[in-house]
Amino acid sequence: MGDILRIGRLELRVLDLEKSVDYYTNVIGLEVTGREGDRVYLKAWDEYDHHSIILQKSDQAGMDHMGFKVKDIYALEKLEKKIEQFGCTLTRSSENTRLAEGEAIRFKIPTGHYMELYTDIKQVGTRVGVINPHPWPDGLKGIAPHRLDHCLLTGDDLETATRFYKEVLGFHQTERITTVDGEVTIGSFLSCTNKAHDLAFVKGPDAKFHHAGFYVDNWYEVLKAADILTKHDVQVEVTPTRHGITRGQTTYFYDPSGNRNEAFASGYISYADFPTITWTEDKIATGIFYHRREMVETFSTSLT
């Protein structure tokens, strides 16, 4: 395992906190683990840490920051130095900034988004426990993903962003989209684990949020997710299909503030020595929507 364990949390800005909590608990099926001021903390049933989603009341939707959990304080210090050497301005969030969190470092990545790295967060465990556990708990609600899986952001200079994640943070690039001549990167899929992606970028305006992906177990769970969205009258942007990129199975939809969510299943197991798969721009629609092979207009324009 590397220094960075996983995407550990997303802080999302939402317009109506109560409507958002209702959506993230009853439709997505997360559980609330804490509330304080304008923030509500939630986790998926299969996550051990106190929260993976923080909803922050705001007058503008979008992502406040994404947080990646680091394996220990030594790794965090090592990464801190490398990030500063790369030229990012770092701040340190103090221990009581947010509920159940210890200290974190916060910095702006080349695409203008805020990222945090941390190792200290309260572990609250799961309802199946760690002694002779059943494979899933009773009383699941909604889509009931296992966990936060990845997020996708937009930005202008994806070459620099990719270099930052590979060289500074030790990610491997599993896939990329380039112009047909190979000159410009217009999509970059990055993993700090054996998953097909933990973080991805597509070419677009800096500092914008495209979607948060939640992991569900299989293609039937994607169907169940889409059924639940219709039952709750939630807008579905992309109905169940397969991605060419990552091979994952997917459906896309919006939270009440317009932040895009995804229920994502499958996707291959990646290793750092695997070659980076390249999609050329002429095949980008097949890469994204493998069956449709045509772009969905809102998919590139609807950002928060």
Next chain:
Amino acid sequence: MGDILRIGRLELRVLDLEKSVDYYTNVIGLEVTGREGDRVYLKAWDEYDHHSIILQKSDQAGMDHMGFKVKDIYALEKLEKKIEQFGCTLTRSSENTRLAEGEAIRFKIPTGHYMELYTDIKQVGTRVGVINPHPWPDGLKGIAPHRLDHCLLTGDDLETATRFYKEVLGFHQTERITTVDGEVTIGSFLSCTNKAHDLAFVKGPDAKFHHAGFYVDNWYEVLKAADILTKHDVQVEVTPTRHGITRGQTTYFYDPSGNRNEAFASGYISYADFPTITWTEDKIATGIFYHRREMVETFSTSLT
């Protein structure tokens, strides 16, 4: 990502080479990538390296060695030193020992099995390629697993084996089985990735092989695997079910030499900071065969 990338290869001893090749190509659905002397080299369709299974003609079934791929030569040297410090005797296999392989280090682990670490192996790629690839190739045969997933071995001193893998090789222990009083480890599940296990041990005679697990995508693929086994009249030891341990979906069967194979799907994503799940001996049958909740006699006695 850590220093050790994955379980990269198993060399299995088989009694009848041609029958074994027929089985591993037509029933399991691997492809032959090389032959030399008494050895045949095979890979699964979704693997990039030249081989993951080596069949070695022998008069006794079992595992010659398991090989784990290391990320680079520096990591390999670092690991070599730690292994020697632990007290293992190391040998170096030279470059032309086996087809398509570079140098490897070979040593006996505390349970008496041979393990190799290597970084140099010819990469032959997959039939879907790395430019705008389709999610799966045409012409798949048999069970058609994505890759070699893990192996399970038996041994006497699982505390030492676990300590070796955690402290020397940097694995994390995802699950363990202990006597009810917690004194003795009778099962240990170890991961060097985000998979639920890459290598596992159960209490039993030293130096014995329990099974090789091949990864299939989902529960329907486990059904297809079991159907194919019946169509080919291959002995199925455990029909499709779920493991409590790893939550994976599974079916077990035997190759023509009596080496046990598994088609394994799903299983959770593990992280190094997750607590180790503990199964107590009184629940061992539920841990292994979640639905049956009783042991299958041959499962502990049939070893190669």
Next chain:
Amino acid sequence: MGDILRIGRLELRVLDLEKSVDYYTNVIGLEVTGREGDRVYLKAWDEYDHHSIILQKSDQAGMDHMGFKVKDIYALEKLEKKIEQFGCTLTRSSENTRLAEGEAIRFKIPTGHYMELYTDIKQVGTRVGVINPHPWPDGLKGIAPHRLDHCLLTGDDLETATRFYKEVLGFHQTERITTVDGEVTIGSFLSCTNKAHDLAFVKGPDAKFHHAGFYVDNWYEVLKAADILTKHDVQVEVTPTRHGITRGQTTYFYDPSGNRNEAFASGYISYADFPTITWTEDKIATGIFYHRREMVETFSTSLT
């Protein structure tokens, strides 16, 4: 459509009524639609009629009777005559014998079981309704089958039983098991619909009950069923597998009184002009348990 619409109800004798209601509602996931005296009436979520299962408190487990719904009173009268001509003694249950039921005819079939035919039963509908319905209702519990699917009984003279169902009641025989010489029928699978079976017989003692099958949608639902059985500590006799006969996917287990239940998925669509599939006795185990290909001892001996 023929005169007989479907298997409409089973009245099962249970030893402990409250424990049985708990099991059939929380594990199987039926809903109670009525109670009167020693009987509790239940239906599956996707059934329109008032009940498909009646639990009758008794000191001996087993099946009181199976009821098949007939399309109308004219068809019922026509069938009544044919049954009497065949030599069965008929009685008429009056309208108030059981809750929500009109008149029925009751007779003993050649294997000694009681069967009823009826057309009049209160229709209570489903929770999804019939105006712009969602595909499934909220709040499902347990295995949550769509409906009662079929039952299997034992008897001695299966040739006569088969003849009765084909000639008198208009069923078609989809599959049969015979001795290798073809002389004796030891299994007979009968359908009055396009399902692979609605009623089946295997050779054994007369008047005994083998199992009630409940329909679930797919192989993942069979997995979920088996998971739920383990979570509720219900004895599973046969873990998830496929039948050769009907091709259905299945798991078998017992209600608290020892009446065997099945969660059954898939199975082909049958038509009256299809040839009857024949399984020879030497392949009977493959026909019943396609992956295991060996009999499960209790499967033939444990009857109620």
Next chain:
Amino acid sequence: MGDILRIGRLELRVLDLEKSVDYYTNVIGLEVTGREGDRVYLKAWDEYDHHSIILQKSDQAGMDHMGFKVKDIYALEKLEKKIEQFGCTLTRSSENTRLAEGEAIRFKIPTGHYMELYTDIKQVGTRVGVINPHPWPDGLKGIAPHRLDHCLLTGDDLETATRFYKEVLGFHQTERITTVDGEVTIGSFLSCTNKAHDLAFVKGPDAKFHHAGFYVDNWYEVLKAADILTKHDVQVEVTPTRHGITRGQTTYFYDPSGNRNEAFASGYISYADFPTITWTEDKIATGIFYHRREMVETFSTSLT
């Protein structure tokens, strides 16, 4: 079982016979069972009769006729009289009109389409056979549906069409779409079996063909179907989703002549005594595309 067994065959007009044969064998995965003149005959692997699809070379795409198989000659004669009494002009196709077929009656239904009823067709069986059969044959290609499932046609007067199928041919109406005031039928789903539909109509021009549905076993097979379509570069009109109507899982696409095809899975089991489900026009999009809840423009305009 009723007098009409099932939708037995569709004769489709295609523009380029060889391209069409290539598509129906390699993409859909039917097998050619005969050729004569401008016609090619095909069947799905799980069908017993000689053919279910006839491709007829023509300069205009569309449906020549649909044929329903009747259980015997007596039923055919009875139906013939009722059809004539309804006012349809009948012709009799002689025995050698098409390959492997006996005599059929042919008539124009109220929507202007040609329908045939027949009972005599050569039975060629399946590759798994009827003695101890495996659940599926080796060597399947393409989408490999089990069988022709249903077809959908357009017409103006759906009240009369529905009445014809219910009163004359004995179908039951499982679902309907009406204007919000309930005055006009704009969709009618009809079954002569226990399937959710065998034939359906939507309001539109008379005598036009909307699609032929092929049955696949489950939601993963729908995914596989859509994958195969992309691999063969076949235009997919509707990517995998669920219907509200029938609850079936589906993907729509076009054959090389522009005739729409569907891979259809699941769908409930219907019975003649079930109430007809009603969709109101304001919910029509949810009824057709349960997840999207918006119409796909080509879906109503692209007819052959």
